Amino acid sequence: MDHAKPLPAYLVQRYQGWKATSYAENKVWYRRLATEGQRPRAMVVSCCDSRVHVTSIFGAEQGEFFIHRNIANLVPPYAPDGDHHGTSAAVEYAVTVLKVAHIIVLGHSNCGGVHGCHEMCSGKAPDLDEESSFIGRWMDILRPGFERVRHIESEPDRERALEKEAVLISLENLITFPFVRDAVKEEELSIHGLWNDIAEGGLEAYDPKQAKFVPV
Known part of the structure; x- marks a missing residue:
């Protein structure tokens, strides 16, 4: 070494x-x-972005949050195929072993991963379309979200909408995990979608009744 x-x-x-x-x-x-x-109350799935400081945002102490970070705070769909699945393993551990009461997916503004997905899906980043691109294949998870927002004419608005789609796609994928779905059904677990505006210090939460993100 x-x-x-x-x-x-x-x-x-x-x-x-x-x-x-x-x-x-x-x-x-x-x-x-x-x-x-450890007996954390919640699991937080957040972006690797160094500007997103989960414990500072919530004033959390050691032991409060079980935190998993990845590019663009994505949760993949349930796929027990024998491959390496770091995020899926973290979700499984949080729910089945730690018995967390909450899973929070935290997205953020000016996300580089989301920008990369936007460029790839727009045909502007052929390198990310290469099979050998780890980033591109990871961002494939968000392709359905891009299809939902491609109609938005303003590119900045489209990218911001895609940042929030990253949260929603992850919430949808969480429910494909049987142990998550069962825990939610038994009211032992709740899942939450948040989006953080880095520049303004803002925090928005997804409200399913209004079908949109609203200020916290």
Whole structure:
């Protein structure tokens, strides 16, 4: 493993600062988390985007959220085909092992993954159409959402609508998982769709009665 390098100095310094302050002040809590295990209230499926800080948005502490991040906060449909399914595995663990009460899909503005999907579906990104593109094949999950919004004339409006479609597609796909569907039916689990406006600090939630996202 000679290709692995030492941690950058600035990260070492930040770690040491955390260990001397936050950890030292909450040592008992951290040890309790370690010995008693995690019991998060909710799972959050969010984007890998570094600007989306789930714990900060909700003021969450360690142990509150089981967080899974991927490109464009997508949940694929249920497909037990023996292939590698990181997101599906995370959902299964959250529901069947951790028994979370909520699954939250959190989308956001100016999403690079969604933009890539928009470009690919518009014929402007042939590299993403290549079978070898991990990003392109992942963003195939969102193709049905693009079909729903392709009629929107303004490109910025179309992309913003597609960001919200990423949330809705994921909610639809969640229900294809038998263990999710059963937990929802038994009222042991609820699923929620959110969209975060990074620039304005806004948060919108999908309201099924109005069939649209509304401010929280």
